[in-house]
Amino acid sequence: MEDTIKVAGGTGLTADDIKSGKIFLTEDSLDCAYAWDTGVAVNRYLAELKQGKIIATRCKKCKRTMLPPRLFCELCFIPCSNWQYVQDTGIVNTFSICHVHWDATRIGKDEKPHLPAVIEIDGASEGMGIMHLLGEVDPEEIKIGMQVKAVWKPEAERTGSIIDIKYFKPL
Amino acid sequence: MMRKVAIVGAGMTSFVRRALETPKELSYQATKVTLDSCGLTLDDVDCIAHGTAPDAFDGLHQNGEYMVDGCGGWNKPTMRVYVGGGTGIHAVVHGWHHVASGLFDTCLVVCEEKMSSALPHAQAFFLTIFDSITERPLEPNLLWIFALEMNRYMERYGYTKEDMALVAVKNKQNGLKHPASQFSEKVTVEDVVNSEMMAYPVSRLDVSPVSDGAAAVLLASERVARRLTDKPVWIEGVGWSLDTAYWATRDLYYPRYTDTAARMAYDMAGIREPDKEIHVAEPYDPFDYKALHHLEGLQLSPRGKTVELLRDGHFDIDGNLPMCPSGGLLGVGNPIAAAGTMKVCELFWQLRGEAGQRQVPGNPRRGVAQSWGDLMQVSSVVVVGN
Amino acid sequence: MNKKVAIVGLGFSGFGTTTPDLSYREMIFEAATRCYEDAGGIHPQAIDSFVASSEDFMEGISIADEYVPDQLGAVLKPVHSITGDSLQGLASAMMQIKTGQQNIVAASAFSKVSNLSHHEHLVSYATDPVYIRPFNENPYFIAGLEMNRYLHETGTTRDQCAKVVLKNRYNALKNPGACYGARLELEDVTGAPALSYPLGIYDMSGHLDGAIVVLLASEERARELTDKPVWIKGIGWATDTPNLDSRIEGMGSAVYAKLASQQAYRMADINNPFNEIDFAEIDDTFSYKELQHLEALNLCGPGEAGRLLELGCFSPDGDIPVNVSGGSLGAGYLHEANGLQRLMEVILQLRGEAGPRQLLDVETGLAFAWRGVPTATGAAAVISTRP
Ligand SMILES: [Zn+2]
Numbered sequence: 056m057e058d059t060i061k062v063a064g065g066t067g068l069t070a071d072d073i074k075s076g077k078i079f080l081t082e083d084s085l086d087c088a089y090a091w092d093t094g095v096a097v098n099r100y101l102a103e104l105k106q107g108k109i110i111a112t113r114c115k116k117c118k119r120t121m122l123p124p125r126l127f128c129e130l131c132f133i134p135c136s137n138w139q140y141v142q143d144t145g146i147v148n149t150f151s152i153c154h155v156h157w158d159a160t161r162i163g164k165d166e167k168p169h170l171p172a173v174i175e176i177d178g179a180s181e182g183m184g185i186m187h188l189l190g191e192v193d194p195e196e197i198k199i200g201m202q203v204k205a206v207w208k209p210e211a212e213r214t215g216s217i218i219d220i221k222y223f224k225p226l
Numbered sequence: 227m228m229r230k231v232a233i234v235g236a237g238m239t240s241f242v243r244r245a246l247e248t249p250k251e252l253s254y255q256a257t258k259v260t261l262d263s264c265g266l267t268l269d270d271v272d273c274i275a276h277g278t279a280p281d282a283f284d285g286l287h288q289n290g291e292y293m294v295d296g297c298g299g300w301n302k303p304t305m306r307v308y309v310g311g312g313t314g315i316h317a318v319v320h321g322w323h324h325v326a327s328g329l330f331d332t333c334l335v336v337c338e339e340k341m342s343s344a345l346p347h348a349q350a351f352f353l354t355i356f357d358s359i360t361e362r363p364l365e366p367n368l369l370w371i372f373a374l375e376m377n378r379y380m381e382r383y384g385y386t387k388e389d390m391a392l393v394a395v396k397n398k399q400n401g402l403k404h405p406a407s408q409f410s411e412k413v414t415v416e417d418v419v420n421s422e423m424m425a426y427p428v429s430r431l432d433v434s435p436v437s438d439g440a441a442a443v444l445l446a447s448e449r450v451a452r453r454l455t456d457k458p459v460w461i462e463g464v465g466w467s468l469d470t471a472y473w474a475t476r477d478l479y480y481p482r483y484t485d486t487a488a489r490m491a492y493d494m495a496g497i498r499e500p501d502k503e504i505h506v507a508e509p510y511d512p513f514d515y516k517a518l519h520h521l522e523g524l525q526l527s528p529r530g531k532t533v534e535l536l537r538d539g540h541f542d543i544d545g546n547l548p549m550c551p552s553g554g555l556l557g558v559g560n561p562i563a564a565a566g567t568m569k570v571c572e573l574f575w576q577l578r579g580e581a582g583q584r585q586v587p588g589n590p591r592r593g594v595a596q597s598w599g600d601l602m603q604v605s606s607v608v609v610v611g612n
Numbered sequence: 613m614n615k616k617v618a619i620v621g622l623g624f625s626g627f628g629t630t631t632p633d634l635s636y637r638e639m640i641f642e643a644a645t646r647c648y649e650d651a652g653g654i655h656p657q658a659i660d661s662f663v664a665s666s667e668d669f670m671e672g673i674s675i676a677d678e679y680v681p682d683q684l685g686a687v688l689k690p691v692h693s694i695t696g697d698s699l700q701g702l703a704s705a706m707m708q709i710k711t712g713q714q715n716i717v718a719a720s721a722f723s724k725v726s727n728l729s730h731h732e733h734l735v736s737y738a739t740d741p742v743y744i745r746p747f748n749e750n751p752y753f754i755a756g757l758e759m760n761r762y763l764h765e766t767g768t769t770r771d772q773c774a775k776v777v778l779k780n781r782y783n784a785l786k787n788p789g790a791c792y793g794a795r796l797e798l799e800d801v802t803g804a805p806a807l808s809y810p811l812g813i814y815d816m817s818g819h820l821d822g823a824i825v826v827l828l829a830s831e832e833r834a835r836e837l838t839d840k841p842v843w844i845k846g847i848g849w850a851t852d853t854p855n856l857d858s859r860i861e862g863m864g865s866a867v868y869a870k871l872a873s874q875q876a877y878r879m880a881d882i883n884n885p886f887n888e889i890d891f892a893e894i895d896d897t898f899s900y901k902e903l904q905h906l907e908a909l910n911l912c913g914p915g916e917a918g919r920l921l922e923l924g925c926f927s928p929d930g931d932i933p934v935n936v937s938g939g940s941l942g943a944g945y946l947h948e949a950n951g952l953q954r955l956m957e958v959i960l961q962l963r964g965e966a967g968p969r970q971l972l973d974v975e976t977g978l979a980f981a982w983r984g985v986p987t988a989t990g991a992a993a994v995i996s997t998r999p
Pocket of ligand 1 (some may be wrong): 119132220
């Protein structure tokens with residue numbers, strides 16, 4: 056059958072076209088810096104992490120205990136001021152074994168793969184997960200449903216950041 | 227009574243790894259070939275609805291403004307819409323708003339992506355899609371969320387990597403027949419499963435490539451459409467839905483945003499039994515598992531039974547519900563926003579019987595295209611019919 | 613598709629040069645809560661669709677659309693973002709209602725520009741990467757070029773531009789949401805250091821943080837939700853060319869404003885805007901822009917704006933009060949939320965809720981926003997108390 060569809064342009068280049076100087080490039084790297092206001096809820100979250108604790112907020116209407124904590128419940132659309140500590144343990148909801156860095160370069164031969172996971176934190180409502188890393192575990196041994204516990208940085212090294220927890224390790 | 231809106235023209239550039247053309251030039255080429263396909267000039271176009279994904283790829287703030295003249299928007303009402311990866315199909319929904327509202331009679335929808343400008347790799351810019359305070363310090367990359375979702379999906383239904391690879395094989399096979407495709411090589415299940423592991427369970431061939439390209443469609447009101455063509459393809463339904471930004475608090479095994487968006491579009495199109503009433507589907511397939519995940523969300527396959535149907539040939543070009551006859555993002559290429567619009571172009575050609583070697587047999591009369599974006603949280607759905 | 617569209621709710625939050633107490637999401641939650649209360653306490657579950665207007669680089673987020681739904685109560689709802697001025701977002705919301713698919717749509721925009729360390733870097737990243745960026749100039753040189761050409765073509769004077777600053781910053785003293793209210797003398801403005809000749813540092817508006825949410829409804833739903841609807845009679849938006857050197861009428865005029873307003877006037881059935889529009893909130897990102905825009909919007913003849921300003925025509929007690937709110941020069945510049953900030957004042961005036969700066973007997977107002985340098989994009993909306 057005759058292909059009647061219309062295609063025009065999209066001229067492919069090869070690496071050689073660029074190396075040989077046939078194609079001109081204008082290079083620039085961007086310089087943008089931001090200092091985001093953390094706000095009421097996340098500020099408290101970070102402050103508690105610095106103390107080695109995980110804190111959530113609880114919605115008085117739908118009764119969800121929510122992580123990360125929020126000033127408002129996005130479903131009921133009412134403010135939340137009920138703070139509640141949760142455990143630093145949880146269950147692996149899903150995980151990956153990642154062989155590339157954030158900038159898509161491949162990890163080195165001696166480097167261990169990154170182990171991102173969604174962890175449902177004990178004490179928060181069912182399904183309330185946060186993204187974090189796993190550690191002190193053989194990647195082959197990780198299972199969905201596995202119980203894990205936070206490994207904290209030493210108190211003096213904590214800065215009020217999500218990485219005050221180094222990673223979660225199997226319980 | 228809603229105002230009827232038709233697609234009357236479609237066109238695209240070739241999808242390539244690195245294009246000679248600038249983003250403006252790619253947009254121009256897709257725009258021009260689309261206007262030529264229905265014998266119109268820019269003077270016949272009332273307004274422009276355009277789309278392109280993150281500005282960070284281009285290193286351009288207000289990228290939509292920069293793109294304007296390439297899209298034919300010079301001295302016209304021009305508005306860029308943005309739902310991340312879902313932009314390509316959402317721009318068609320956005321264009322539909324322009325015409326169906328009665329404000330305009332014709333609207334040119336143009337989507338473009340040039341990912342090759344970003345160094346060292348377009349992927350690096352996806353770090354900045356994560357929450358700046360609670361997630362970015364973990365140095366995540368885009369693959370993480372897909373790997374996490376794919377793992378959860380496979381675990382839920384007991385699917386294997388081989389099962390997922392079948393989609394890559396099938397779509398890439400279809401794509402070989404697409405004149406704009408970036409690829410020329412057939413792959414096998416073994417090739418996919420044994421390709422370089424990126425982020426378990428995602429291997430390199432499970433993923434669509436990085437691409438440059440553009441695609442466009444022209445929308446017209448009923449009055450104008452009838453004058454231009456005797457084969458208009460009508461937009462029968464549109465829907466879109468955005469889930470919470472707290473993505474880790476959703477169960478990733480099911481795309482409920484696709485479910486909601488599809489129901490909205492089907493409701494408008496008067497479709498009650500989508501698996502029977504839709505004859506060709508272009509679900510969004512940046513990763514192989516995603517096509518299956520989305521078919522379930524689109525109510526085109528029962529949850530957990532999709533691999534069985536896939537193995538039975540249900541989704542082949544000559545099956546009951548041909549899926550991604552274009553080749554999809556896996557088979558044609560993935561210049562993000564342009565890839566979504568390419569799917570709508572494909573339905574336009576399929577419903578007019580103009581898809582050449584890829585033509586779905588049996589004169590398909592109704593098709594659905596769907597895209598997905600943001601933090602795995604948005605779907606846009608377009609139902610077309612003739 | 614001939615449905616009439618009303619604004620039935622308005623909410624805002626922030627309006628400070630810094631807003632460290634709330635995250636942007638919390639600030640928008642506050643604005644949305646107020647907006648929904650203003651519309652009779654509607655729950656967001658009852659809203660059909662949501663439109664945000666934003667730019668990624670302003671937020672430091674790639675795909676800012678991701679973070680839109682929660683603070684608007686829009687989880688699993690139709691939501692999309694317009695990377696444009698919020699009056700373009702308003703147009704998207706309005707078109708959705710006019711299709712008949714939606715009945716109630718929210719439109720939101722915000723600025724957290726205080727979280728950004730060098731806004732001018734971003735402005736230069738919006739210029740052409742091959743032709744303009746290599747000059748490595750402060751991007752406001754473009755405003756200098758425009759202003760100089762505008763003065764040259766129209767005979768408008770430097771002092772007349774400065775008087776826009778005096779008027780708007782003085783007007784701002786009556787607006788509690790304005791951060792740059794002041795009583796200035798002409799020499800304060802004309803004698804201030806140059807930013808890019810002939811533009812001085814006082815000719816440019818200062819940054820502002822804040823969030824604004826408005827709620828739109830079809831006629832039937834509007835009557836149920838509020839007893840004080842105002843109506844979007846006409847809306848228009850247009851872009852000239854992004855290429856600085858090939859604008860259709862050169863650097864001195866604002867063709868985008870002319871085209872956008874023509875579209876809006878046509879829809880609103882306005883033939884003589886000077887007679888039919890009672891007051892206007894018009895983009896004054898830079899002092900000369902207010903005058904240039906007034907002419908392009910056909911609220912006065914070409915080259916007349918400066919002289920009419922000096923006659924008091926655009927003062928709060930003049931023929932067409934312009935920027936009674938203080939405009940961006942007096943209130944502060946809200947970036948993508950600029951258009952909603954202009955619209956907000958129009959709504960407050962039409963409802964009679966503008967407090968000490970309330971205008972008498974106003975029925976129809978015009979809001980107009982421009983997207984700032986280096987763009988040639990603008991959007992206009994005609995709002996009226998009559999459906
Ligand atoms: Zn709740």
